[in-house]
Amino acid sequence: MISIYMSILAGFVGLLAALILARKVITQPAGNNEVTDIGKLIQEGAMAFLKKEYMILSIFVVAIFVILTVLIDFNLLGNDKIDQLSSGGRVSLNGPWTAIAYLFGALGSGLAGFIGMNIAVRGNTRTATAAQKGLNQALRVAFNSGAVMGMTVVGIGIIGVSTLWLIFQNPTVIAGFGFGASSIALFARVGGGIYTKAADVGADLVGKVEAGLPEDDPRNPAVIADNVGDNVGDVAGMGADLFESYAGSIIATISLAFAAGVMFDVSAPKAILPLAIAGIGIISSILGTFLIRTSDNADMGKLLWTLRYGIFGAGILSLIGTGIYVQYNNLDFNLFWVVLTGIVVGQVIGTATEIFTSYEGLKIGSWNFNPVEWIAKQSQTGHSSTIIAGISVGFYSTAIPAIAIVCAIYIANELAGLYGIGLAAVGMLSTLGITLATDAYGPVADNAGGIAEQAHLEPEVRQRTDALDALGNTTAATGKGFAIGSAVLTALALLAAFGAVTGVTQLDLLKPKVLIGTILGALLPFIFSGLTMQAVGTAAGSMIEEVRRQFREIPGLREGKPGVKPDAAKAVAISTAGSLKAMIAPGLISILAPIVVGVILGAEALGGLLAGSIVAGFLLAIFMANAGGAWDNAKKYIELGHFGGKGSDTHSAAVTGDTVGDPFKDTSGPSLNILLKLMAIVSLIFGPLFIGSGLL
């Protein structure tokens, strides 16, 4: 029990670290008037979006709250299994506790996104200003902004789960917390993802391609919306997303600890282990940030390595801590190897992502496997060649991650059964505090560059922020590996827990109902991706028309006549309305699909649905993320002067690839990770209602 208190304490230490880092960021000089004016516009746009988004979501949250209270907490259908589950915890559930846990999960997710974005919109102007002094100073500010979000996410996450576990020790209650986190994360990722890419695509296509303006030119009416998008999509969306991953992996593992062992053994050390690992990870992450120290004249390579030292150091510390904990508590030492497996596999997926999306590819002696360069080369023969090349790279880039995950499943299961699969995910995410920092600082640097451009700061400022942005793309690859890998393992752990809760002890693919469920489950990521891609296309279309209209109707705008400004607010409003409307359908599908299948076809088919969605969603997510990343860097590679450089036809083809890749990698791809887990957690909570064979 002492471990839980320690974990909660670690969570508060994390929040304290976030506070200190936030102070460090905010006390930096915000910059000149032009910079702060632009910063204010971005801040207002972002907050307006978040406010509207949360208002829509609050209706949804209330509805789910009522449903959970009625069907689960007060069990109005009189389901035996739910009765049994709710009375088995430390505190007998005679109140709406699952519903309240759900509320806390939703609030935690929203809060993580809100705080992360709040600091990011302040961090970006300060990064731009710091970049006037030097690369290293800018890195510090941007990294600290990212670290605030990282520490906030893990802090709130572990405090939430640990406290609920301490009070109730009931898997259904903490599953409610996970449900809240997942559902908000899905909407935030989808809504924010559509917003940012609609604005980005709109700004790029009309501004850069048609009007011939440079990136982030202040005359472009969609530029502010694009900057806002970076914050609501890449920062707030990502924060909600990773909060969900973090809490989800812990919750899945705790659920499995009970499913696998004696039901509701309150002192079960296997249930406390994931909380302990997470607590150790937070402290390790904080220590890791101290390793990130560079001299003032550090070059890019050195900067990259200092970030890696930080991540690597945190990982080592976390492993040592876990080893000591396992040994000290007389747990099976195999559990330590499982955690190590999780970390290694996350690293392998991250490295594979890097190989498929970086300029360097993979060099072994004179042999060089370089997909990004190949895409750039293919771009010489036109737009369609770029697309064909990127799609083919995306497709076969799924191989290494899939094989790595398969190895993780095999090893974890051999060492610790299905419980090991969840634990590997917890291990993978244990140092999220620091890996998320390296992930989240990218958009801050990106935004800082945009602000520098619009505020007409010296060209070297933009060069420095671009360098930081490129660095962020590389470190983000590792983050993506961990996010995707942990999502699959978490979802599988939830699937196993679902099986245990519903008494579905096997999911036999030779049974037509299971097979049908699996086909439908695999279908969902396709439909989901189709809807989100369509939403980006439609919203970007409206944005393009608006930008064209402004260039047509505002005299002097295109020519850059002094004093003439675009109507940025209108563009922001279009992105906001379009994305909020479009996030509803995919969000509802994810929650309703498992319920509909459960009611009509029963629990076994529902299990098939989960398995199908996990397998297909995992592969589609990697395909989209890597194709998008490879296109992005192929374009940047050409911009470095290869194959004709900027302004050539080759470059124009590469821009097409990058634009297609935008919704791939920042909207549809990352949302799929959440889709899998959300469906699994919905099934875990409502599963007992579907025991039996359904209506058919």
Place this chain on the structure above:
Amino acid sequence: MISIYMSILAGFVGLLAALILARKVITQPAGNNEVTDIGKLIQEGAMAFLKKEYMILSIFVVAIFVILTVLIDFNLLGNDKIDQLSSGGRVSLNGPWTAIAYLFGALGSGLAGFIGMNIAVRGNTRTATAAQKGLNQALRVAFNSGAVMGMTVVGIGIIGVSTLWLIFQNPTVIAGFGFGASSIALFARVGGGIYTKAADVGADLVGKVEAGLPEDDPRNPAVIADNVGDNVGDVAGMGADLFESYAGSIIATISLAFAAGVMFDVSAPKAILPLAIAGIGIISSILGTFLIRTSDNADMGKLLWTLRYGIFGAGILSLIGTGIYVQYNNLDFNLFWVVLTGIVVGQVIGTATEIFTSYEGLKIGSWNFNPVEWIAKQSQTGHSSTIIAGISVGFYSTAIPAIAIVCAIYIANELAGLYGIGLAAVGMLSTLGITLATDAYGPVADNAGGIAEQAHLEPEVRQRTDALDALGNTTAATGKGFAIGSAVLTALALLAAFGAVTGVTQLDLLKPKVLIGTILGALLPFIFSGLTMQAVGTAAGSMIEEVRRQFREIPGLREGKPGVKPDAAKAVAISTAGSLKAMIAPGLISILAPIVVGVILGAEALGGLLAGSIVAGFLLAIFMANAGGAWDNAKKYIELGHFGGKGSDTHSAAVTGDTVGDPFKDTSGPSLNILLKLMAIVSLIFGPLFIGSGLL
């Protein structure tokens, strides 16, 4: 037993019909010198490709022949199960009969492709010449060319399977026949598919886009290669493909009849039923072709309906025949309903394909769901918008086919168990003789148009062939629906047969090994598609460079100086070499993957591999086929004058979509159907060797 003789007889009637139709085509006037010269070039190029392809494949066939003889027929590993399977038939297998059946399957597949292509390369010049007289005359010649292939495929298919069954009555032997057909089909589809799209993309990108030449302009060095490609990919490849589908569905159902019922009951009526249905289908198809009669002044709408009457009539006749057969032989009448389900579901998938890929979409009252028009509209905002739109349409177009298949599985299983799933596929394909005719005549009409252009025939000739080509695209949609639907059902039936043969009575997704198999299985279609897309990209790149070189180095070529001709042979050689080299890797992966997984992880994981590949491959295949079809028609829709028409920026964006769609719909997509079945049949034959848990 009488039914088998009748089926063989029906097969010969089919071949006779093919012969009569072939005579009808060949006795048509071949056209003027220019036409016949071009026809000869195409014929030579196509034959040269086929010769080289078959030479490479013969090495492969010999290798497999030896492996089958050693491991299966003479059972050198002393596997008990194989002993039992081989001694259970009517004729005890003391000779290399599975290997010989394999050889026959391979030969049958090759022969179907060869004959189909032989008639097609003659049909295209004659169609061009007939189009000088009128639309109806041209339709007849093109349709008859297609019908020759249709009747050949079903004739050889049923004669092969029925004869082998009559002699051996052993499921392993006929599975050998299916293996031969599938392996050749895979190579032919992949090789031909890469060839045709490399040439097509190359011809389009340099000729149309860069040099500004019209489609099929004789100055374009890649045009002959493009025409050759239509024949080797869309005709020979498709022939081999559907031969495999046809034989595969029958074989799968027979295997299941034994797996489900008493093993090796020689008089089992359920084993003979699929042969009988196929025989009835051949006769119905022949009668259906008589329904295709039009007046000389028929318009497009009438032509479409006359084709539909033919298909529809054949379907009705086939159903009536099946009903009588089932009733007369005192079989469970539910089997009739299963066949009906198969036909209806094939029709539903075909209709869905049409909705997602036709100009009209779906109109209900004033409500109009029109994805093609949406893609065309999105093309107004540039290349990337076209791509995003097409991909999103492709993604969610998977919904209706997946739900239709799920319904087919449910109904077939409820009515007749797993056997019903195979029987539904047999029903779906029973009238292949006529549906393949409407599918295969498209490329003939397409080629005729190319020849008309190059031989400078009157413009109305081209207009007529274009009209026929467009008509072909519509009827081909139905054909695709049947091909994809039957592939999934056949593969599932083979999976069930695999389970019965290996004694794997359940495939429990909660067992890590099965789950691992499923993930790896789902991975394969992604890798496979990645490799085939990359092959098209690479081969098209070489083609583009060659075309550019010729325009640069052959003086007067671009300007069309009289007497100056491009070096078409060089372009043909490039496509041939590129595609043959590139077909090896994907082909070997499909055959080796099940064996490697079987050896290392055992039979249960192999079952998971099959299930994963079926589910993911099915959805990816539909995604690619429909996205490709929708892009193609969005381009044509714009060419009709919408959104700026030909030559506009919108059109240029739509051309990019169409070019990306080419390898989607004609290379990667259709090959996936074969991949699923090939892996399943490899597993069915070699499965007994993997009984147990594998090395791990």
